[in-house]
Amino acid sequence: MDDPYKILGVAKTATADEIRKAYRKLAKELHPDANPDNKAAEERFKNVSQAFKTLSDPKSRAEYDAGQRAGFGPGAGHGMGAGMGGGARGPFNFRQTRQNNRGFDDIFSDLFTDFGAQTREAPRKGADVRQTLTIDFLAAASGGKHRVTLPGGRAVEVAVPSGAADGQVLRLRGQGEASAMGGAPGDALIEIRIAEHRHFxxxxxxxxxxxxxxxxxxxxxxxxxxxxxxxxxxxxxxxxxxxxxxxxxxxxxxxxxxxxxxxxxxxxxxxxxxRDEALRAFLETWTPAQAYDPRKGL
Missing domain, CATH: 2.60.260.20 (Urease metallochaperone UreE, N-terminal domain)
Structure with missing residues (x-):
């Protein structure tokens, strides 16, 4: 994958909020629903989603940044470690770059120690995805089922409860990204937006x-x-x-x-x-009681 910062158009020092805003803007522009039969937009949408997945997770972002500081290309970091024999990807111990004077026995000891620790960890859950669902005022009052398209183009059905509030977030468990480590999939977080009504x-x-x-x-x-x-x-x-x-x-x-x-x-x-002339004529001859003062107390 290319540099996720460049894909989202943010600086490497960007805050989580800046990364999220950049992703939302690009995802809205490139969404398959807005670009039917546009393969280029679909490919960019996938790259933007993957870049956001990398940078929105503090751990994966730190791994990517560490790979860049160690001198590896844009693919280094999150799931893109140094190659192991014949180009196969494997766990990379960044301590090697700071310990070039140590013997091979020590380096391989570190490598397999890290690998053993990794295999003992519980598989990490897949990343959550976010989407916004806008419904009208009366639909929010009555509730009901609505379809929403998630990042990546997959449509799911959302059960909106009656009385839903603007800004309320509904969680669809297991509808997020698949886990790269064999763990449970992430969730889909659906933010409800309620359109204004003409009268209510x-x-x-x-x-x-x-x-x-x-x-x-x-x-x-x-x-x-x-x-x-x-x-x-x-x-x-x-x-x-x-x-x-x-x-x-x-x-x-x-x-x-x-x-x-x-x-x-x-x-x-x-x-x-x-222009009610009868009302005008009546009011011209009508005199309210002397005690009546509509501006009393002002």
Whole structure:
């Protein structure tokens, strides 16, 4: 594999966050879904995924960097040690580069000591992979199954729980990279992103909605239809309501982790009709009670 730093376009001193951001940008540009039948993009996508796999794991990154400092080519380091007889890859003891004056007996002793220690280690688990799944507001409320394509082009089904939150990460065990050492495969970590809704917003497990009402409905009170994430319901607007009045529809919010649901908070907004001459004529002759001051307390 070529230099993973060059593949991702980051400096050798890049932080883990910088490496992750570079990978996400390239993976989005080169993803097979965005480049159908483009073999060059598919090959670059595989190289970017392998480079990220090497640099996102602190241990494999350290091994790669050590190989570079020892003077080996871009393939050195993580799984790319010095050759052993006929080009076969084997464990390389970097202490050799600092102990050239020692005898061959000592060097081979180190080599087989390291090999024995390696064989006694439990097989390392495969690398985890990450992907983002964007769903709409109502789908997050109800939950359900969604398909997502992982880095590498493999599609899997994700069961999104009802009441999923923006930024929540779901773990699909065993859906990550295979282990090079014969261990268990890694996991797939799916980050949920929730698209904005035209009318609803979310505050914890509560759903918020601004509801326009007429002057007559606000002044005299009325029963009005209100949209909810479960469908429309009737709501009683109390007589004498002002803009900003908050009404609560219990149990009409998002599901919580405790098996309960939040509420829907409805904010009334009085909306006046345009160019209503009858209303204008009435208001020109109407005088409120002297005790009424809408700006009292300001």
């Amino acid at each position: 917003s979310r505050a914890g497990d509560d759903v918020r909605l601004e509801l326009p009402v007429s002057l007559k409905e606000a002044a005299l009170g009325a029963k009005v239809r209100v949209p909810t994430i479960d469908g429309p319901v009737d709501l009683q607007v109390p007589a004498g309501s002002s803009s900003g009045t908050l009404l609560r529809l219990r149990g009409k919010g998002f599901a919580s982790g405790k098996g309960k649901r939040g509420d829907q908070i409805v904010k009334l907004v009085v909306a006046l009709p345009p």
